[in-house]
Amino acid sequence: MKKFLTIVSLALPVFLTAAATIRSSDSAKYTNLKVLPKNISSRDLQSIMADDFEDGLGVSCGFCHANAPDGHGLDFASDAKPEKAITRTMMRMTLDLNKRWLQNKHPRLGDPALVVQCSTCHKGQAFPDGAEPQ
Template sequence: MIRLNKKHLVIAGFGAVIALCVAATPAKPTEVKYTNLKVLPKNISPKELQGMMVDDFQDGLGVTCNFCHANAADGHGLDFASDAKPEKEIARAMMRMTIGLNKKYFKVKHPKLGTDALVVNCNTCHKGQAFPDGAEPK
């Protein structure tokens, strides 16, 4: 029969705790590289991008992703990098417009889309509708 003394048990216990801590430490997330960003910062985080798309565009315009983003060629999901839909370039123009309005008229020094610092945002005009005040194309 093997007899372990307290010293060996303490060392084994610390070893087990360290092994569990190392195993539980999340791996470094892979850096996401977005393509075809023309207004948004190239280094935007997935959390910031998702928040902006949901809070600003979906809520402010009452639309879903496929309003601006084209279907993927394989028919599964959306092709977020594609410029096939004209609504995407319209959205870019609207983003540039709100940045310009906030800088010029409200003296927001470095307007950042998706922040509460903006006075003018999507909801200012759209109020949850894809086309503000009956401006829907015919």
Template sequence: MRIKINRKLAVVIVLVASVTGTAAMAINKPEPVRYQNLKVLPKDISPHDLQSIMADDFEDGLGVTCGFCHANAKDGHGLDFVSDAKPEKEITRQMMRMTIGINKKYFKLKHPKIGNSALVVSCTTCHKGQAFPDGTAGNN
């Protein structure tokens, strides 16, 4: 009889610990990242996907760093990723729309997305690691 009580007690303890652990995980679950001012990229993009697009597509494809498109923060520390103060940011949006359109129209990709390796035309297609693809360094 004593063994049965100990087993029942052990089962109850395991169940209570399991429920408590599950509740604690639900309470401590971090809020999803909410990016502001995304106009071409999906608003629910994961931090990993956003970093991959910024580093692999833009930094590597254009040979630039974040400050090429993103304005300095007003307090002088870092960058203001939300700001549209630099025209390069809107130009980048136009270029993203253009590559999505080209891939859709000419290569019949149904849902082309920036950062997708299935894209036939990407930043690197024209830029080849240069900020200005025609070599004019912005002097048009």
């Protein structure tokens, strides 16, 4: 019995720490979201980034997101790159087109039911006509 209690007392903190870590990462709080919902789930955010931007525009994260100040990874909240502002404008345009002209009353990014999506014009290229602006 003493051995069992020792094992439980050692294992319990590890289990609770792991459970808290999993729960906090699932309900991650993202900062500086201006078009996407403030309470977006990690899964939905990753899906939008992968499907709409990586696939739809053929770009990786660093196309819109600036490098982190410490040089490790990206600073997703930063507005340092103009591409991020352009992307937000394009996201709003896409939602507006679907709502105003295509009668989608509640359009949301990442919804496959959207008639107009990033890939509609971009077709896997960062710039719709294939030529980078001058």
